[in-house]
Amino acid sequence: LTTLGSLGGARALDSRLRLGIGLAGFLALFGVVLAVWPEVNALAIIGPHPDSGGRFYGVTNLVETLLLVPALVSGALLGVRWLLPIGALAVLVVGASRTGADGGGVLVLVAGFLVLGAGLLGARPSLRTAFLLGAATVSLGLVAVGLDAALGGSSHVVDALADGPAGLAEDFERRMRLSAAVAFDSPLSVLALLVSLTILALLWPLRPRSPVRTALLAAIAVSLLANDAPTKVAGYGALAGLTLVAFEHTRRHA
Numbered sequence: 607l608t609t610l611g612s613l614g615g616a617r618a619l620d621s622r623l624r625l626g627i628g629l630a631g632f633l634a635l636f637g638v639v640l641a642v643w644p645e646v647n648a649l650a651i652i653g654p655h656p657d658s659g660g661r662f663y664g665v666t667n668l669v670e671t672l673l674l675v676p677a678l679v680s681g682a683l684l685g686v687r688w689l690l691p692i693g694a695l696a697v698l699v700v701g702a703s704r705t706g707a708d709g710g711g712v713l714v715l716v717a718g719f720l721v722l723g724a725g726l727l728g729a730r731p732s733l734r735t736a737f738l739l740g741a742a743t744v745s746l747g748l749v750a751v752g753l754d755a756a757l758g759g760s761s762h763v764v765d766a767l768a769d770g771p772a773g774l775a776e777d778f779e780r781r782m783r784l785s786a787a788v789a790f791d792s793p794l795s796v797l798a799l800l801v802s803l804t805i806l807a808l809l810w811p812l813r814p815r816s817p818v819r820t821a822l823l824a825a826i827a828v829s830l831l832a833n834d835a836p837t838k839v840a841g842y843g844a845l846a847g848l849t850l851v852a853f854e855h856t857r858r859h860a
Contacts, residue, residue: 626683629676630692636673637699640664640706665699665706667835670714671842673700674825675850677715678722682818686726693719697750710781710832713747718825720746725817743828784834795837802840809847816854822847 640647644663652669665673677696681689693715699705701712720739729735789799810823826843830836 622683626680626688629680630684630695632676633673633680633692633695633699637695637705640699641704663707665708665711667708667710667829667833668838668842670700670706670708670711670833671826671829671839671846674714674718674822674843675846675853678718678818678821678825679850679853681719681722682726686723689719689723689726701750701754703754709751710829712750713743713832714825714829716746716750717743717828718821721824722817722821725820739824781832781834785830785836788834789836799837799840802837802844805844806840806847809851812851816850819847819850819854822850 647663652672673696677692681692684692696715696719697712700708700715717739720742724735724739788795790796806823806826809819812819822843826839826847829839829843833839
């Protein structure tokens with residue numbers, strides 16, 4: 607049944623438009639599940655793990671990383687005019703307190719879609735472009751979190767934002783300490799992180815260059831700074847990147 611379903615889905619989504627709409631529909635459906643049936647998410651194999659003392663709702667860093675490819679590919683397939691609504695949908699699903707409640711994920715997705723938009727519009731990579739995109743990421747991320755707070759949302763990022771710049775700085779410093787502790791927890795953790803980062807670095811120069819791949823790598827870089835699970839982010843980011851490369855190769859030779 608899985609094989610037949612996959613073949614049927616591939617047949618139904620064999621055009622750019624249908625595939626883009628299908629991926630956007632997947633994001634929307636996932637958001638509905640998060641909001642209406644949170645217990646389904648809490649019992650998922652990949653997701654919150656309340657049994658280990660972690661969060662029991664919303665989107666984890668792992669899930670956030672895996673959602674990057676379908677979100678960015680959907681935006682790229684549907685074109686520049688649809689980047690804003692697709693990006694807003696992805697941010698809503700991942701970042702809103704009633705769905706994903708992942709404040710770091712807001713910055714990650716905003717960065718990814720800004721870089722994707724710049725790439726699709728033909729912007730040349732430069733320090734000036736990187737600075738402008740970075741400033742826009744922080745600004746739009748704060749706006750999104752602020753809107754969530756104004757609508758009654760509550761999360762650790764909302765709480766940090768309520769404390770002003772000092773709260774944000776303290777939250778960032780704490781996350782850096784946690785990231786370092788996780789990354790250097792054991793020799794195996796260090797090795798896993800180095801292997802994953804090497805794979806990600808090797809994806810950058812591959813030809814032909816892809817705006818989606820560049821956006822994915824930028825989003826993962828932001829995630830490594832905004833979140834506190836570097837090994838998982840880099841590891842699943844590498845898997846996501848390899849999946850994207852395989853997808854792009856298949857589309858080129860279809």
